Structure formats: C-alpha cells, structure tokens
Amino acid sequence: MIRQFDVDGVPALLAPASGPMRAGITFRVGVADETLARSGITHLLEHLALAPLGLGDHHFNGATTPTFTSFYTQGSEQDVVGFLTAVCRNLHDLPMARLEVEKEILRTEWSTRGGADALALWRHGARDHGLTGYAELGLPALTEHDLRQWAARWFTRENAVLWIAGDRVPAGLRLVLPSGVRQPLPRVSSALPRTPAYFVNGSRAVVLDSVVRRRTAAGVFAGVLERDLYRSLRQEDGLSYAISTGYQPCGDQATLRAFADALPEKQDAVLGGFVDVLAKLRVGRIDQADLDATVAKREDDLSAAEVHAARLPGLARDLLTGQPTRTVDELRAELKAVTLADLHQVAQEVTATALLMVPEYTTADWAGFAAAPTSSSHTIAGTEYREREGNGALHVGVEGVSHVLDGCVATVRYAECAALLAWPDGARRLIGYDAITVHIEPTLIDLHPGAIAVIDQQVPADRRVPMPARPPERIPQPYAGGNHPPVNRPQQGAAPAARAWWEVPLMVLSGLATLGVGGLTLLLTVGMLIADESDPDDGLLWGMVVVGWLLTVILALPIVLVRRRRR
Numbered sequence: 001m002i003r004q005f006d007v008d009g010v011p012a013l014l015a016p017a018s019g020p021m022r023a024g025i026t027f028r029v030g031v032a033d034e035t036l037a038r039s040g041i042t043h044l045l046e047h048l049a050l051a052p053l054g055l056g057d058h059h060f061n062g063a064t065t066p067t068f069t070s071f072y073t074q075g076s077e078q079d080v081v082g083f084l085t086a087v088c089r090n091l092h093d094l095p096m097a098r099l100e101v102e103k104e105i106l107r108t109e110w111s112t113r114g115g116a117d118a119l120a121l122w123r124h125g126a127r128d129h130g131l132t133g134y135a136e137l138g139l140p141a142l143t144e145h146d147l148r149q150w151a152a153r154w155f156t157r158e159n160a161v162l163w164i165a166g167d168r169v170p171a172g173l174r175l176v177l178p179s180g181v182r183q184p185l186p187r188v189s190s191a192l193p194r195t196p197a198y199f200v201n202g203s204r205a206v207v208l209d210s211v212v213r214r215r216t217a218a219g220v221f222a223g224v225l226e227r228d229l230y231r232s233l234r235q236e237d238g239l240s241y242a243i244s245t246g247y248q249p250c251g252d253q254a255t256l257r258a259f260a261d262a263l264p265e266k267q268d269a270v271l272g273g274f275v276d277v278l279a280k281l282r283v284g285r286i287d288q289a290d291l292d293a294t295v296a297k298r299e300d301d302l303s304a305a306e307v308h309a310a311r312l313p314g315l316a317r318d319l320l321t322g323q324p325t326r327t328v329d330e331l332r333a334e335l336k337a338v339t340l341a342d343l344h345q346v347a348q349e350v351t352a353t354a355l356l357m358v359p360e361y362t363t364a365d366w367a368g369f370a371a372a373p374t375s376s377s378h379t380i381a382g383t384e385y386r387e388r389e390g391n392g393a394l395h396v397g398v399e400g401v402s403h404v405l406d407g408c409v410a411t412v413r414y415a416e417c418a419a420l421l422a423w424p425d426g427a428r429r430l431i432g433y434d435a436i437t438v439h440i441e442p443t444l445i446d447l448h449p450g451a452i453a454v455i456d457q458q459v460p461a462d463r464r465v466p467m468p469a470r471p472p473e474r475i476p477q478p479y480a481g482g483n484h485p486p487v488n489r490p491q492q493g494a495a496p497a498a499r500a501w502w503e504v505p506l507m508v509l510s511g512l513a514t515l516g517v518g519g520l521t522l523l524l525t526v527g528m529l530i531a532d533e534s535d536p537d538d539g540l541l542w543g544m545v546v547v548g549w550l551l552t553v554i555l556a557l558p559i560v561l562v563r564r565r566r567r
Contacts, residue, residue, distance in 0.1 A: 001309050002315065002325075008175040012162040014314055015308035020058075021166035023080045024072030024177070024313060025087065028320040029154035032128045032186040036418040036431060037463045040106060040136025041150050042069055048147070049090040049103045053083070065118075066129055067185060067250055068317055069155075077170035084162070084440040088175050091155045094406045096144050105138050110135055119209040122199045122372050123355050125191030126418035133435075137419060156180025161316040165309035185251045185321055191434045192372060192526070196354035197370040198364035202333050204267065206274045208258040209358040210350040215250045216334040217342035221350070222247040222256055223294035224286060224343060226262070228277050233260050239270045251321045267359040275367045278354070280345040286340050295335050301334075302328050376411035377434055379404060385447050388478045394440060396451050397460060401430060403438045412438050414458040423467045425475055426452055430459070441476050509529075512559040517555060521548030 003014045010025070029042055046062040046069055053060065058075030060083050073083040121133025157177040164170075188211075212218045226245040233240040240260040248255045262270035304310065307328060315325050326334075355372070356364050365371060384399025392405035400413035412432040419428040426442040442452065456464070525545050528538070 002311070005169075005214035007162055007169065008155040009179075010160050010162050010175045010177065011319055012169070013312050013319075014164045014166070014169065014488050015306075015312055016167060016304050017165035017309035020074050020477065021080050021164065021170065022072070022074045022309070023084060023158055023162070023164040024070055024316070025084060025162045025546060026068055026313065026316045026320065027155055027160050028067070028071040028183050028185075029069050029159070030067040031131050033154070033183070034138070035463070036126050036131060036137060037420075037465050038138035038142065038146065039131050039134060040139040041142055041146060042154075043106060043136060044139065044142060045069075045091065045101060045147060045155070046071070047106060047273050048094045048096075049087050051084060051098045051102060052090055053093050056083075058083075059083055066132055066447060068320070070313070072313075078285070080164075080166075081170045081173045085174050085176075088177050090243055091151050092178065093150075093432050094144075094147055094151070096147075098249075099144065099147075103142075106136060106139060108268055117355055118199075118201055119207060119355060121435055122197075122357075123192060123209060123211075123431050124189050126431050127433050128186045128189050129190070130191065136383070137421070139467055140468070152178060152457060153180065154183060159180050159320070161319045163316045165312055168342070169175050171342070180322070182467075188253070189433070192355065194370050196351055196356065196369045197372045198356040198369040199374075200359050200360055200362065201357045203357070204264060205259060205261045205357070206253065206267075206271050206359065206360055207260075207379065208274070208278070208350075209355045209357070210256045210257075211353045212254055212256055212346060212349045214252050214254040216331070217338045218256065218346050218349075219247045219249075220291065220294050220335070220338050221296065221346040222258075223297065224290045225256075225277070225281065227290045227293065228281065229258060229260055229274065230279050230288075232336060233270060233273050237269070238275055239273060251323065262359060264359075267362055271358055271362050271364065273366065275356075278347075278351055279367075281343075282338070282351045284344040284347075286343050286347070288340060291340060291343060295338065299332060302332055307388075310409050313378060340415070364375075373434070373436075375455075376402070376409045376434075378402075378411055379409050380413075383408075383451070385445050385451065387445050389444070394445055394447070394452060400458075401438050401440070401455060410436050410438050412436060413454075414460075416461050417463055420455070420459045420464045421467050422456070423466055425470045426545055427470075428452060428455060430455070442476055443475060464493055507559050510555055514555040517548060518552040521545060521552055524548065 001015070005012050005014070031039065031042060034041055034143040043064045046064050049071070050060070050062050056075075056079070058073060058079040060071070060073035060075075062069070062071045071084075071087045073080055074085075116134060117132040119133075121130050124130030124133075126134065155177065156179060157175065158180050159182055160177065163282075164177065222245045226243065229240075229245070230243045234243060240262060242261045243259065245256070245258040248257075258274075260270055260274055281522065301307070311328075318325055354369070356369055358364050361478045363371070380395045380397040380400045380402040382395045382399075382401075385394045385396065387393065390405070392403060399415075400411060400417075402409055402411040412430040416433045417430050418433050421431070428440045430438045430440075432438075439453070440447075442453075524541070525548075528541055528545065
C-alpha cells in the first residue's frame with residue numbers, strides 16, 4: 001500500500017520495497033515553463049544542485065523534462081538522507097564557481113544526445129512545450145541573479161513531492177526548502193492552423209504525434225496501435241524493423257506517439273501502411289483479440305511484486321498536477337471496463353489531432369493531412385531593402401520584419417518574437433512564436449545603418465540572446481558581380497576572387513583556337529582512318545595527329561581554369 005504524509009511541509013509518498021532504498025524529489029517545473037531566450041535555466045539549476053555531490057558510492061541523478069524536474073537516488077538510508085538533504089540545500093545555495101563549467105557541460109550534452117524534438121517544435125512552435133525542439137539558447141547569458149530568482153520561484157516545498165520506496169522514512173531526513181506556491185502546468189500552445197497535419201523530416205521513419213484526453217482507454221489504445229502496426233508493417237509486409245508506441249500523461253491530457261522505421265527504398269510503402277492502419281482504427285475496425293491482449297499485459301504489470309513502489313514517481317507527478325491518485329484495484333477495474341467503442345472514440349481523437357512526421361521526398365496530403373506551414377500568410381508593411389544578389393527583399397516596419405523571396409514570405413512580429421539572436425557583426429535572427437524565422441545578414445542586403453537599431457529597440461529586451469563573435473570566414477559575403485542568391489553557409493571559406501576584365505576575351509580566344517586546331521586535327525584523323533593504301537609518310541602524319549590533339553587540350557585549358565576561378 002502507498003502512504004501519504006508530509007516531511008518538513010513537503011507532501012510525501014511511501015511504499016514498501018525490497019533491496020536498497022530508492023527515493024526522489026520532484027518539482028513542478030520544466031523546460032515548458034521557460035522562454036526561448038532563457039531556455040536551459042532549469043537544466044542548469046539541476047546540474048548545479050548535483051555538482052557538489054561529486055562521485056558518490058551510490059547511484060544518483062537528476063532529470064529535467066518539459067514539465068517536471070526530478071532528483072533521485074538509490075542506496076542505504078544514510079545515502080538517501082545525505083543526497084536529499086544536500087540537493088535541497090544546494091538548490092538555494094548554488095555553487096556559482098561551477099557556473100561556466102556546467103554551461104559547457106550542458107552544451108556538450110546537447111551536442112551528443114541526438115538533437116531536438118522536431119515534433120514538439122512543429123506542433124507548438126517556439127514557446128512552452130515547443131522549446132524541447134530548440135537548443136538551450138539562453139545558457140550563455142544566464143547570470144547568478146537569474147538562477148537565484150528561478151530557484152526561489154519554482155523550487156519550493158509547496159511545489160515539490162517526495163517519494164520513498166522502502167520500509168520507512170529514514171531517520172534524520174530534512175528537506176530545507178523555502179515557502180512558495182504550487183505552480184500550475186504551462187499553457188499548451190499550437191503552431192498548427194489545422195490538424196491532422198504533416199511535415200517532412202530527413203529521418204528514415206514515420207512518426208505520429210497526437211494529443212488526447214487522459215484516460216485508461218487512451219493508454220490501452222497505444223498498446224492496440226502498436227500491435228496492429230507491428231502485425232502489418234513487420235510480420236505481414238516486412239517493411240519495418242523497429243515499431244513502438246508511447247503514452248505520456250500530463251495533467252488532464254496525454255501525448256500519444258507511434259514510430260516505424262524504414263529503409264530509403266521502402267519509405268513510401270511504410271508511410272502508406274502506417275496511414276492504412278490509422279484509417280482502419282479510425283473507422284472502428286479494431287480486433288477484440290488486440291484489446292484483450294493489451295489489457296492482459298497491463299494487468300500483469302499491475303500484478304508485479306513491487307507495483308506500488310514502481311508507481312511512486314508517476315503518482316508524485318499526479319499530485320503536483322492535481323490528478324486523483326487511484327489504487328491498483330481501481331486501475332484493474334478501469335482496464336476491464338474498456339470496450340471496443342472506447343478505443344474507436346480514442347482512434348478518432350488521435351487522427352483528429354494527428355501530426356505526422358514523414359520521410360524526405362514523401363507527403364501525406366493524399367491521406368487528408370494538411371502540410372504544416374513553412375511560411376507566413378502576411379507581409380509586414382515597412383521599408384523594403386533589396387538583397388545585393390538574388391530576388392529577395394527584407395521589409396522592416398514598426399510591427400515586425402518580413403523576408404520575401406520568390407513569393408515565399410517569412411514574417412516575425414516584434415510582439416510575437418520568442419528570441420532575437422544578435423551577433424556583434426550586426427547579423428540578427430528573429431524567431432517567432434510560430435517557429436517562423438527571419439535571418440538578417442547585413443553583408444548580403446542593402447540595409448540602412450539604422451534598420452538594425454530599429455529592430456533591436458522594438459524587440460523586448462528580455463528576448464535578446466547575445467551570440468558569440470564569428471570569425472571573418474564565417475560571415476557570408478556576396479558573390480562579386482554575379483547573380484547568385486545569398487547563401488548562409490555554416491562553414492564558408494574565403495570569398496570568391498573578383499572577376500577580371502580579361503577573363504571573357506581570354507575564354508573567347510581560347511575557344512576559337514580550340515575549335516580551329518581541334519577541327520583540323522579531327523579532319524586529319526578521319527582522313528588517315530579511311531585511307532586505302534599505306535604511305536611512307538604515315539608515321540609523320542600520325543605524329544601530327546597526336547600533336548594536334550595535345551595542342552587542342554592545351555588551348556582548352558584557359559577555359560577550364562577561368563571557369564574554376566569564377567566559381
């Protein structure tokens with residue numbers, strides 16, 4: 001059984017467990033509570049709180065998710081007391097001497113953990129739950145004052161829940177945390193004008209993301225969907241190897257995801273089979289055998305020896321979000337009550353809110369999915385600045401900025417700017433709440449000197465993200481005299497050499513000489529090949545053929561060299 005009580009004003013949960021004691025403390029704060037311009041602050045606090053603990057003899061760690069931050073450990077009672085007491089103390093007495101070191105560690109972690117959550121970015125944009133789709137842009141500018149304010153607001157005893165898997169509360173446990181308030185879940189924004197929708201991604205997989213009402217039937221549906229996808233895509237058609245689904249509740253909603261990988265040559269077939277399974281479930285073609293098997297598996301999980309201890313982290317999150325805590329018997333009863341009609345209702349909800357990530361060179365509009373927007377529907381009225389090369393133009397107005405190129409518009413309003421990335425050389429990148437981005441390179445646009453200052457003044461100061469200086473070779477430069485569109489390359493070499501006046505005349509003369517010598521040599525070659533009788537002078541004539549072709553190649557070299565120089 002699970003027992004509830006308080007420790008130093010912090011709500012606590014206790015369940016019996018064998019082996020070493022396990023315990024953790026969870027706070028209702030995560031990435032979704034941040035802003036893009038200050039993203040990474042919660043993760044940085046987590047690292048700083050653990051840094052003084054060094055290398056312990058027992059296991060401990062921390063985790064920052066979109067809506068929760070947790071610290072957990074396993075060991076003896078003394079280990080648990082020491083860990084939890086130290087974490088609570090460190091959260092409000094941060095080791096600021098480690099600040100820059102931990103920032104570097106976080107940047108390294110980001111570079112090696114496999115990238116951002118593209119589905120979150122496309123669904124939610126550049127705020128709240130969409131921030132997991134971005135790097136932690138706010139890290140460089142975060143100060144000691146920022147961290148102390150964040151800790152004082154979010155890491156309080158009213159905004160925390162303690163859980164312990166063991167026989168009792170260990171003696172001497174103290175949770176010294178300041179008083180505060182229970183923080184509500186962040187709002188859930190949407191960057192999608194309509195659903196179901198899809199977007200194209202370079203990964204070789206089809207991924208479904210849906211938002212559904214939290215209930216037992218939705219969790220069961222995730223299992224039924226996995227069985228159906230596995231049967232169709234792997235067992236019957238042999239198209240996929242890895243197939244999985246996930247159901248993640250948070251508050252009164254839940255995220256349901258499904259994944260199926262694909263070889264490049266089978267991506268179309270996997271996408272088609274994936275959509276066919278969704279369509280079949282949406283119209284109610286659900287096998288009773290799949291429902292029975294999924295419910296039986298869930299009942300087996302609830303019959304595990306230490307099921308109460310295993311439920312503690314999830315129950316802590318439920319307490320923090322105001323969800324009712326149910327007993328194992330209540331969960332069993334809800335599982336047995338799920339019907340095919342319930343699953344049909346969930347399937348319709350899944351397809352109605354679906355966001356589908358499809359492989360490169362594929363689409364899903366044929367299946368009724370709308371393409372997620374990659375451009376804006378309006379252009380800012382303001383001063384137009386033309387690109388030095390290409391057909392693009394930048395519009396800078398009192399409400400925002402727009403970039404227009406070949407009829408495609410990207411607009412960011414100052415009031416809806418999630419972050420303004422500012423480089424010392426004058427480059428700017430505005431990221432809108434809808435994730436639309438406008439990047440400005442002063443070297444590539446005939447920009448008035450005061451235009452950048454106008455943008456800087458209009459965007460709120462707390463959304464500005466100072467960026468490090470770029471070496472000269474990383475700053476894009478226009479192609480001299482050409483008509484190439486400007487391209488911002490991550491690693492661009494030196495600017496192309498300027499084109500000289502003599503290039504075109506040299507190429508013309510070289511071309512004429514090549515045609516003349518090559519033509520004569522070709523005629524001589526053909527004549528030698530069709531001659532009926534041998535001649536004592538054949539050796540001399542063949543020597544002239546060889547020399548002619550060599551001379552043709554030499555005369556053509558200036559054309560090749562000049563063209564390479566012009567590139």
